[in-house]
Amino acid sequence: MQAFYEYIRDGRIKIDPAKKMKEPVTYQDPCNISRSGGLWEEARYLMNAMCEDFRDMAPNREYNHCCGGGGGYIPMGPQFRKRRMQSGKVKADQIRETGAKVVVVPCHNCFDQLRDLSAEYDLGIQVMHFKTIIPHVWDLPDHLKPPNEEAN
Amino acid sequence: MAEPAVNVKLIKERLAFLKGGRFKAWLEICAHCAYCSDSCFFYLAHDKDPKYMPAYKVKQTLDKLYKKKGEVTWEELEKMADIAYGDCTACRRCSLYCPFGIDVAVMIAAVRGILCGQGLAPKGLQDAAKHHWETGNQMAITEEDFVETCKWMEEESEEEMPGLKIPIEKKGAETLYVLNAREVKFYPQDIAEAAMILYAAGEDWTFPDLGWDMTNLAMFAGNAQVMAHSAKLVYDAAKRLEVKKIITSE
Amino acid sequence: MYQFVTGPMAWIAFGIFFLGMAVKVVSLFYLTREKDKVVFNHFSWQWSLKSIIRWLIPFGSRSMREKPLFTIITFSFHICLLITPIFLLSHNIILEERWGISLWTLPESVSDILTIVVIVTVVFLALRRIALADVRIVTSAYDYLLLAITAMPFITGFLAYHQFSNYKFWLIFHILSGEIMLIAIPFTRLSHIFLFFMTRAHIGSEMGQRRGAATW
Structure with missing residues (x-):
């Protein structure tokens, strides 16, 4: 994430403003990256660079709630699943309150947990990594574009 | 009982x-x-x-x-x-x-x-720790499967971005890229996306052939021995390939 | 009896308090150096001070703002608890008589009110332990004992000052309970009057210096 932030900040990757995401988007601060990693402003820089309608959850940044899938909770297996889903209610409510259609999250634990939560609480959200979005919104130099696009 | x-x-x-x-x-x-x-x-x-x-x-x-x-x-x-x-x-x-x-x-x-x-420790975590100890990643993916997945993703993304390569074990690269074993097993597209971004940014990067799994489920389990081992695999890869920095996929 | 509690017993109590706390702080420091080296890897004066000062200001932290009533109560309790005995007129008269030194003193009517504040807030804290499920579940007899040890010097001091029935009895009881509290501090959770600064410095540095996360 630090790397993506630096790429975009330093112009190594350019964002095409016309391609920016239009729908409401929120960002999940993973515990390991925000509270324990100190990278919450970088995430917001990226979000604002990529999305037109970025809505923060409350509370956020280093005070954000854990998604409920951390600490190895997901791979612990099915005997913990019910409790994991119930505990995720806080996160589900937080997401619903933002009204976002997409949740961006850089952590794989959160990613899986949020997809499970979306199904469990019928949130109707799409969960995405930064790296999934960047290729949709960037402005590539010509030599990196696929051949058919160059032809146009 | x-x-x-x-x-x-x-x-x-x-x-x-x-x-x-x-x-x-x-x-x-x-x-x-x-x-x-x-x-x-x-x-x-x-x-x-x-x-x-x-x-x-x-x-x-x-x-x-x-x-x-x-x-x-x-x-x-x-x-x-x-x-x-x-x-x-x-x-x-x-x-x-x-x-x-x-x-x-x-x-x-x-x-x-x-x-x-x-x-x-819950069985899921114990198994993951065991896999990490034995194979160098939490999901027991063989080196062969890992390399094959990378090749496959390289072919796919090359169609979109001419000249893209997914380097493995390239000595002297500037950056080591490590990821979550889940990406290799369940979301291989993640590898392609990361490769495209790294390529577009002009990053000189490489995967290691061992020590590419940055996760540490043994830490969550509480197994100090495997925890240290898992972290050391990535550290060793970075030293072996003489990279200047490590990028993780999170 | 009066001779004993104001003479040798007072020396013993203050001795145990100061010496006990010194030994405790120093030994904790060395134990941390020996076993928790990680604490020193990220130590930062700046983050430590910020983390301590923020938590000494009422409503200085997020959790304090989320529980405003409890915050007002604990701050009133702690402030009155510290100020009253140090700036009490009669305590300073004793100091003056014995060592010829004395501090600025509170008017007696004010210290009387502060004493009542301590007693009332202790009652509130005890009731809170009973009333709220999340506090009740972590509460044991020990918590009430410590509250009692802390409240007793104030209750007895109040009774002695107002000369309820047997003045001499309440006075001796007051001095004795104050000494019990001093002796208890190094050996119980009351040691947080010093350890607070150490643990706060640690978490402030651990979260702040290392990750830039503010612990307030």
Whole structure:
């Protein structure tokens, strides 16, 4: 994430403003990256660079709630699943309150947990990594574009 | 069925080893003031059921172990395992809420370490740790499968970005890229996306052929030996390939 | 009896308090150096001070703002608890008589009110332990004992000052309970009057210096 932030900040990757995401988007601060990693402003820089309608959850940044899938909770297996889903209610409510259609999250634990939560609480959200979005919104130099696009 | 015997000696050793200045001070001064309750999403999500408040979780686990000097029954240990693995994700939010700055997550991790020594870590985590120890990644993906997945993704993304390569074990590259084994197994597209971004940014990067799994489920299980091993694999890869920095996929 | 509690017993109490706390702080420091080296890897004066000061200001932290009533109560309790005995007129008269030194003193009517505040807030804290489920579950007899040890010097001091029935009895009881509290501090959770600064410095540095996360 630090790397993506630096790429975009330093112009190594350019964002095409016309391609920016239009729908409401929120960002999940993973515990390991925000509270324990100190990278919450970088995430917001990226979000604002990529999305037109970025809505923060409350509370956020280093005070954000854990998604409920951390600490190895997901791979612990099915005997913990019910409790994991119930505990995720806080996160589900937080997401619903933002009204976002997409949740961006850089952590794989959160990613899986949020997809499970979306199904469990019928949130109707799409969960995405930064790296999934960047290729949709960037402005590539010509030599990196696929051949058919160059032809146009 | 007879309950397995508790290895009290091992617990006592761990407890003595763990009792540094922090644990000593934390366990003594916790004022049971309950400022921490509202910080915990387990507590909030269970309609403020008091058994999920952080100080209580410590009281029922580490504090109890010290008070009983490690002489606990198997049943008590099982209860502790349910709390340490099932009622806390070690998110550390409560340590921001505590007037004394008591780091509950560190104590829960210590309890997990003790429980893991008694074979009480959840099976999923134990298996992952075993895989990491044996194969260098938590999902027991062979080097062959890893390389093949990378090749496949390289072919796919090359169609979109001419000249894109997914380098593996390239000595002297500037950057080492490591990821989560889940990406290789379930979301290979992630590899392609990362490769495209790294390529577009003009990064000189490489995967290692061993030590590409940055996850550390053994840490979550409480298995210190495998935890150190997992971290060392990535460290060794970075040294072996003489990279200047490591990018992780999170 | 009066001779004993104001003479040798007072020396013993203050001796145990100061010496006990010194030994405790120093030994914790060395134990941490030996076993928790990680504490020193990220130590920062700046983050430590910020973390301590924020938590000494009422409503200085997020959790304090989330529980405003409890915050007002604990701050009133702690402030009155510290100020009253140090700036009490009669305590300073004793100091003056014995050592010829004395501090600025509170008017007696004010210290009387502060004493009542301590007693009332202790009652509130005890009731809170009973009333709220999340506090009740972590509460044991020990918590009430410590509250009693802390409240007793104030209750007896109040009774002695107002000369309820047997003045001499309440006075001796007051001095004795104050000494019990001093002796208890190094050996119980009351040691947080010093350890607070150590643990806060640690978490402030651990979260702040290392990750830039503010612990307030």
